[in-house]
Amino acid sequence: MNALKASVASHAHSKESQRRWPTLFLVLLALCSLVLTACSVDITTTQKMDANGKGTRSMTVVAELSKKEAGKVDVKKIEKTLKKAAPEGTKVDSVKKKGRKLTVSVTMSFKDIEDYKKVLNNALDAGGLSPSVRVDFESINAQLRHGFTLEENVSSGQLLQWVRKALLDNKIVSKKKADAVSPKDRGGTLSVGNESTKAPRTPFQESKVTDHGFIAVTPLIEKRTDGYRFAVVYRVESGSREAEKAREKWIDSVMPDGAQKVELPGSVGTDREHIAVVMDVKDETELKDALGALLGDKNLEVSITDLDEPEGLFTRVYEYTLEADCSQICEDGSSIPLRPYVSTPGVGTDGYKYPNQSTLDELGFTDGAIFTAISEVSSDNRFHALDVKPMKMTSITALLKPGVGEKVSFEVAVAVPESELGAEVEKLEEAFTPSHGSLTSEKKDDQRVFTFTWEGKNPEELERKVQVTFNSFSMQENRGGGLWPESTVQVDFAPERDLNTTISSIPTLKVELPLMHGVKGGVPADGFGLHNGHAEFAYSGPALAWFITMGVLLLIVIAAIVLLVVFRKKIAAKLKSAGEGNRDGHSSQVNAYNTVRAQYNPPAPPAGDAGPPAPPADSTAPPAPPGDSTAPPAPSTPPAPPVPSTEDAGPPAPPPLPEK
DSSP states (O other): OHHHHHHHHHHHHHHHHHHHHHHHHHHHHHHHHHHHSOSEEEEEEEEEEOTTSOEEEEEEEEEEOOHHHHHHOOHHHHHHHHHHHOOTTEEEEEEEEETTEEEEEEEEEESSHHHHHHHHHHHHHHTTOOOOOOEEEEEEESSSEEEEEEEESOOHHHHTHHHHHHHHHTTSSOHHHHHHOOOEEEEEEEEETTEEEEESSSSOEEEEEEEOOBSEEEEEEEEETTEEEEEEEEEEEOOOHHHHHHHHHHHHHHOOTTOEEEEEOOOTTSSEEEEEEEEEESSHHHHHHHHHHHTTOTTOEEEEEEESSOSSTTEEEEEEEEEOOOTTTBOOSSSOSBOOEEEOSSOOSSSOBOOOHHHHHHTTOOTTOOOEEOOBOSTTSEEEEEEEEEOOBSEEEEEEEOOTTSOEEEEEEEEEEHHHHOSOHHHHHHHHOOTTSEEEEEEETTEEEEEEEEEESSHHHHHHHHHTTOTTOEEEEEEOOSSSOEEEEEEEOOHHHHTTSOBSSOOEEEEOOOTTOEETTOOOTTOEEOGGGEEEEEEEOOOHHHHHHHHHHHHHHHHHHHHHHHHHHHHHHHHHHHHHHHHHHHHHHHHHHHHHHHHHSOOOOOTTOOOSOOOOOOTTSOOOOTTOTTSOOOOOOOOOOOOOOTTSSSOOOOOOOOOO
């Protein structure tokens, strides 16, 4: 039992010892640190600069040593070592010991901000750190603003790492002792010119600016045919009399000759006021000089350019650029201090518009002029914008050619006054030519007509191609059946919406159908009016099956005609052959007849031949008495037999042979 109690007691004592041991270790460690090293190390910084960035940076290190270490410190050796190790641009002023305090003073010198960066880089490199220095410095000494701003990313502790490294390399301090030291940055004083401020720590991130500037400055620039009218509207806030006097004095001092100052009413319910300076100038050079003076920037750049290359279909594009340094007149704040607006002929299609029409009227700008804000493209008041202005159009006529199962095409003819183009026609054609179609143009009187053409294998393909240029276009065709089907076509096309413009006349849609097709009810002479961007019509005509059927019937008719002609030729040939045989037999019979006749009737004597003499008359025959009718007739020549005709159907019968 006693053994068990002893064991439990021993175990409890062991656990209590384990709990107390870490605490004792920490206490011993702290005591050792106090003995072996300095109790504390503080770093303070004093930096003085002028408006150009020339100046010095003094850093003081104060180390409080233990009694043991204070007696062993060799001040001369430390000073000699540090002076030898000091980087370029850095000088060791002194190393002093007073009692238990060791003080090291170091000063950096530089000619300007670039030289300052170089000196910082040298110090970092000497301490074994990778140089990566950033310094932003601005000194302001103007009528409306004065002060300075300095922002950097390097602390004094980093810039003094080379001191630690030199003491380690020369074995003046062991690494163990050096690692035990944790310097504290106590900040310091930053002075630029006559302005100074206290900084709680480094790196310096300080800004001290006394600002009598304006809350916001709004340039309004209107481009006219005879030059420019512009105004600069200053928005101010009621404050100290000193600030008001400073602002009024500054405006009066920079106003160009010919400019006019206008007091504008402030916002309702606030203490804000508006002061404007308005002026007319004849060209961009005068605009630059006058606007630069009123914005406090002699190096201001401003331009308003009518670009030759259009941004989209049938548009004119104005490019605005403005680069101004607003730092002298604009307060820092959440609102945009500088916001320029520009107005050019026509209505802008994009961009924030100046909201206060009464101010525009008060300043004498053109009635109805719309001012578009120029967007800021960087944080240093650089502005750029493209203002797209649509061209005025006279008419738009579309032509649809349904393909009836074959390719379908769509044409759009856009008539624009020549005065609206503003660029060479060749450049416009190149810019406007659709990626999946073609474009041609021709001049008609004072108009330029651009004709776009697309083709597709079917309505779906045509729709995809046209929509690249005219997004509103769509086409649906429902085709019926049979040999003579009827098709219904619906077309959606709203070019005024696609082009963000208005057209003098209502766009129309004309239809050109294939051969033997017609639109039900006919097509109006001027085409279908695209009211609300929609048109619908029906047409009919022969289908492919109709042509096949007609082709088969035509082949049958042609075959019948061919057979009839062939049979007729064969019959005629047979009849001709039979006729020639009959004529041959008839000729033989005629020849035989002529032979026989020749035997009995000698041929007549030739012309001029009297022939043989006639036989003498029979004198023995008594003459007939007068009046005796019973006397026999005188002998005569028998008549010749008739000659048969060759046109008779058959040969004539041969004449009878005379009796012998």
